[in-house]
Amino acid sequence: MLDFYRFTKAEFIKLKSSGMFWLATAGTVFTNLMMAVIPYNFAIVSEYLEMDPLGSWEGWIRFHYLGILPMLLPMYLVILCALALLMENRARSWKMLYALPSSKAMVYLSKLKVVALVFAFSHLLFVLLLVLIPLVVGSAFAQFNPPVDLLMKLGFGTIFSCMGILSLVYFISYFFRSFVLPLAVGILGFVLAQLIKDYHLDGSYFPFSWPSITMDSIFLGHPDWETLGINLLFLSIVTLLGFVLANRDQTKSF
């Protein structure tokens, strides 16, 4: 346990001024600004998404969550995982990481934990900016109180619903030490999830469908606990598999 704490601390030091750090902070701010620029400059009233971004808090939130997030999230997770591993490839540190007085799986777990925390941080920052921007700009709907309950459910629901995808793309990035493969999986996953949604198929067992199912269910007022449960089970299984394989991992890339 002490080893895990020290390894996690080391991972946090690695975050300083790293690509991951900038993606999580500047990348999130940029996304929020982009999302704000569009409805303030173009009239967007989407019947398909049942929203009017500047009509109410719910319309504004729906625009953010249903407009672009389903596409951004899988790509964001792929890039986040790739950057976390790229850092080690660039530093040529795998030899060093495999010669530490601790189990090799500690490296796998501590890095996964930090990637998950960075993702959670960036999503909560996204939610915070989503509320702040209309208040600062002085939008008409911002005179009412934001629906904190909905935002909390969406914020944390999205974070948990992405853990399945995160564990999968992290697993692929870690063991294949490749950027292209997880990216291909991310794109394929997103396309399949869209098809599943468009054709009203059951996506309960497809990780890339889980964020969308969770968001929809929260907007409908009936959070889908079953999908969240499957998601956390999937996260546990993939992480356990990664733990076992990381311990057995031989130094093929040396």
Added chain:
Amino acid sequence: MVELEGVSFQYSGNNPLIRDISFKLDKGGILGLLGHNGSGKSTLMKLIGGLLRPKSGTIRIMDTALDELDRKTLYKNMSMMIEEPSLYGHLNIWDNLRIRSLYHQTDPDKITSVLQQVGMSKFRHRKTAKLSTGMKQRIGLAAALLSDPEILLLDEPTNGMDPQGIIEIRQMIKGLSKSGKTIIVSSHLLSEIEKTANEVMILKNGENVFFGSIENLQGHRDLESFYLNYA
């Protein structure tokens, strides 16, 4: 301290990279591995460091077979710098060494002393991406010394260093040996090994073509031709 018995290694389906290597190095000894590029020096280091598993033969560290040593004991007592130092370019020297000290559970104060040892104290806030090759080598050495290991594996440690730096590192290695550390150092430069090691092994295509004391090697009148002839 370090003993190899008939160690061979090859990647599956390829030619052997290390063939039947045996030697014994006592505590406080410095073994110099000599050989041209691609002779198997780094592969042998990786085998001794437990990063690769031999196809056949036995490696004993501190009188225990490497397979039977648990990772904690092995890597508390052994440190290595193989090929190039592992440094995070976006971080400064201090942060890079802090990461190592966390991994090895060493006191952060030790960072100051190892930086002094390798003559890099005044650069502690410099980003490692901006360091010269020689400076990176020094930081790699500092990182290897952080855990105060009994055994040090140093692959071409003076690579890219200026003459002054080479002399300093050579003296440091000798000093470490005097304090009881067992060191295996590799180089393709005969002059370097001659001035640093007390035992020498010349590798050619993964094979041990000469093993003996440095005095033994120096006994040959034309040392350079002798080395070139073997390697």
